[in-house]
Amino acid sequence: MINYTRQIGVKHNVDVCVVGCGPAGFAAAVSAARNGASALVIDALSMPGGMSTAALVPVLMPVSDGFNFLAGGIGHEMYLRAQESGAMRGGAIHAEKLKYLYEDMMAEAGVAISYNTTLMDVDLDGQRINAAIFHAKSGLFAIQAKIFIDCSGDGDLAALAGAPFEIGDDNGNTMPATLCSLWAGVDWNQYREGKAFSHNDDNMLAILKQAYEQGVISMDDYHHTGMTRTNDQLVTGNLSHVFGINPLDELSVTKGLIDNRKLLREYETMYRQFIKGFQNASLATSGSILGIRESRRIIADYVLTAQDYDNRATFEDEIGRYNFSIDVHPSTPGRLALEEHKKHFRGKAYGKGESYGIPYRILCPKNTDNLLVAGRCVSTDRNMMASLRVIPGCWITGMAAGTAAAISVKNKQKPNQIDVKALQKNLHANGAFLPNFKP
Ligand SMILES: Cc1cc2nc3c(=O)[nH]c(=O)nc-3n(C[C@H](O)[C@H](O)[C@H](O)COP(=O)(O)OP(=O)(O)OC[C@H]3O[C@@H](n4cnc5c(N)ncnc54)[C@H](O)[C@@H]3O)c2cc1C
Incomplete structure (x- = not known):
């Protein structure tokens, strides 16, 4: 053990700092910027897209329930532009072209980007993140932001900030990883x-x-x-x-x-x-990174569960709805594991027009004052994570988190204190699928 102390500079000071530029981080940063916030997105890798580009994930999971485009708003825009540019053919992903599209959309929205930049630590003032500490080629530096959004997939920022989390099943087993x-x-x-x-x-x-x-x-x-x-x-x-x-x-x-x-x-x-x-x-x-399916699940003001999936739940604070089947890849190989997976996966698939609600509260980590979370590491139980973790689900939570962050900044409120009706109104006006919201 050593003691290590340094004085470091504040390299950026922005309204909203998004850590992780995968599908969720991209959607969060663009939404924050479109809603008037200065937005900076950070990623440890040298490209946008996270798993959807660097890990060579091959295909987009469902964007629609057969009647409605569920990943409405940024997801829909992304989907249409991807078809046009060849970044996707139907759901099939062309990773190289998808990188260009992410970057085009972030540039149009005025999002600042810092690649090859890794989150290391946080400086806390009670439950508030005063600064997040990063390492990059230029050395160590701090970034200050009014609101931070954890889109790291692994919940790195939220965990450093003291939010509670869970990982894996009761024995800590996680889904297997895949190098695509x-x-x-x-x-x-x-x-x-x-x-x-x-x-x-x-x-x-x-x-x-x-x-x-x-x-x-x-x-x-x-x-x-x-x-x-x-x-x-x-x-x-x-x-x-x-x-x-x-x-x-x-x-x-x-x-x-x-x-x-x-x-x-x-x-x-x-x-x-x-x-x-x-x-x-x-x-x-x-892929240039290992495809990780499962990591930390940050505990927030609500935990979305498999029961909610079964119930096709609706929520007062819904920020979107989604429908992908619960897809827990067995944590052991072998034929029996496959049979178990098939029973689980196929038995629970939704029919046309069915979906579950995603409440805003799953984006607001406990014990934190200026932090939101989006993407794979939102607050769910393990089975529910295996549905919501896919790319369209991350676009939905990313768009909501970015919009909520901009509202928080504008109104000088903590994310869990904003007017959720105003958030829903904004999301609805920007294309989110909110059938239960009455403007
Ligand atoms: C093998 C595999 C196959 C899949 N297949 C499909 C599929 O067919 N269809 C589908 O829709 N979904 C699929 N998924 C799921 C989907 O790709 C991911 O769940 C989704 O990309 C998660 O998005 P995210 O934005 O939450 O996180 P990620 O895509 O993981 O992005 C997180 C980003 O944060 C960055 N980051 C992490 N930690 C730090 C840090 N400390 N400092 C700085 N940056 C950091 C990472 O570099 C990364 O770019 C698959 C996943 C895997 C692993």
């Missing part, structure tokens, strides 16, 4: 003829079993999400799992990356050998 991958040289028509796509079909399960028994792949993991056609040249893979990774420990994440790269080489052999259309395929690259 980008492939070239796939004959997609042949692949479709082969009818071996994912864990949802028997052909693929038979191939996975054979490849495992012959030692081509070293993991008996039958929960195989599969391949998505990115565009006419490229295919993105969400193929393998690494188990027992602690997302808050860099050594555990390092091991996950190394193990997953090894697995990807095995899957390349399996696909070339066993899967029609992949004979001449090449694994071009893997």
Whole structure:
């Protein structure tokens, strides 16, 4: 142990500082700026988009309930512009083009960005974050903001600020992680003829079993999400799992990356050998970060639960509604784990027109005065997180958090003291799906 003391400068002083520029952080920063706040978004990586770009997540989960566009507002705008620019084809994500779109939209809104900048600590004044401390190439510095928004996916800022959190199941097990991958040289028509796509079909399960028994792949993991056609040249893979990774420990994440790269080489052999259309395929690259599905869940003024999912709950302070199935990837490999997942996942899927409400209170962490949270680390129980964590869900909570932050700044109020009706009115006017809000 050493004692380490330094005097550091305040490099930025803004209305709203957003930590993390994934889908949630992007939406939060743009919304704050569009509502008149000076907004700065920080990210440890060298690009916007978080998992949706750096981790090569292949596809967007549902944006609609079959009748209504649920990720209304920024999500809808993003979706339409992505179709136009080729950043998405339907739901399929072209990660490189998606980076450009995130940056274009942030530039248009006047959001300031600092990449390669990592949150390290906070300076607290009671329950208020006086400054957040960052490390970047220029050294250590502080950022002061009237309101901070934690969009780190891992809840790093909220945890440092003293908000309570939970992680994993009752035994601390988290969902497995995945290093997604980008492939070239796939004959997609042949692949479709082969009818071996994912864990949802028997052909693929038979191939996975054979490849495992012959030692081509070293993991008996039958929960195989599969391949998505990115565009006419490229295919993105969400193929393998690494188990027992602690997302808050860099050594555990390092091991996950190394193990997953090894697995990807095995899957390349399996696909070339066993899967029609992949004979001449090449694994071009893997994600630049490990895809983490589960990390801290920050406890806020309300905890959204699987019971709320079952009830298709509505809330007075609703900031949006969503519908993706509860998708808990089993934390162990094997056939039994897959059966358990299928039962859970398929049994609970919503029908057309169904959705659950997302209350504003899940964005307001306990024990904090100038902090909001959005994205994967909002206040839910474990099962509910496995629904709301996907990209459209993060756009919804990000837009609400950014808008709420701007209102807090304007009215000099704590986030949990703002007029929620005014927030809803603003969100509704900007396209959010709020069927229970009567203007
Ligand atoms: C393998 C995998 C497959 C998935 N598949 C799908 C799918 O098909 N469809 C779908 O819709 N969703 C999918 N998801 C879920 C979705 O991609 C994520 O849950 C979503 O991106 C979370 O968004 P976020 O903004 O909360 O966090 P993230 O996307 O994780 O972004 C957080 C950002 O914060 C930054 N950050 C973290 N800590 C710090 C720090 N201390 N200092 C500075 N910056 C920091 C990170 O660098 C990152 O850029 C998948 C996820 C994984 C892992």
